[in-house]
Amino acid sequence: MKEKADHKKDDDLIEVVVKSQNGKYESEFRRSDTVQAVTTAAAAKLGIDQADRLELVLEKDRGKVLNPSTTLGSLLEYEHSDMDKRAKLVFVLTAIGNGV
């Protein structure tokens, strides 16, 4: 039972990579965590001010800005995860600035 419980716990975790112009952030999140949680954590680690209107996109679908309230679990359908490996999401942290 313990083994089964541990397995379930592991399944809940998602390996997250966030690429930015300041470098790369890697961590683990739960399926129930939101895009906003990833943005906040990555920006803090990478030293990027969140006031700069940061937006997160999936590396495989960079044209679609993700809703901050979207859960990571719901994004896994975009990825073709290897069943033997932990689920993984690769994001790109972007901003478009203000047109001047």
Next chain:
Amino acid sequence: MAVDPNVSRAHMTAEVGAAIEAAPAFGWIMNPDYEALKLRVRMTAHNGDHFHLLMTFNDYREIPAAIDFEDPKTVIVGGRASFPKGRDNFFNTTGPVICAPINLKAYKIPGQERGLHQDWAIGDWANSKAQDFNWHPYSTVLGALWLIQARLDRPQEYLGRMAV
């Protein structure tokens, strides 16, 4: 005051190296000419359109790099057909010019005939807060490419070429 070209080249080399590492993820084809202080990058929009960016690093980083688009066939720089069209004035149709303080060509100063801004302090270009936006994270080669690519990636931001 002119910057020793070797100093500009050292900045360029370090920054281009970082951009080359990121290039595969964005499909950038990087072609640096360190001797001439020029970098050419082929960038791709979400619909497959290609754009040929030209960055020139004279007196870098005392002043920003000159960022422009080039027609790879005619080698004409700054033609409207070589420029992306956006929702706002970042890709400014007046000029045309990439209208951002990280671009030398955006400044209305002698030698920059397409520059539009007399109101920006060029000496503070890397820390500019023009338009209530912090441009500092984008004041490197990788940062500039990142910002431009984000616009090319998004259907709501990239509206095709300025001219056919």
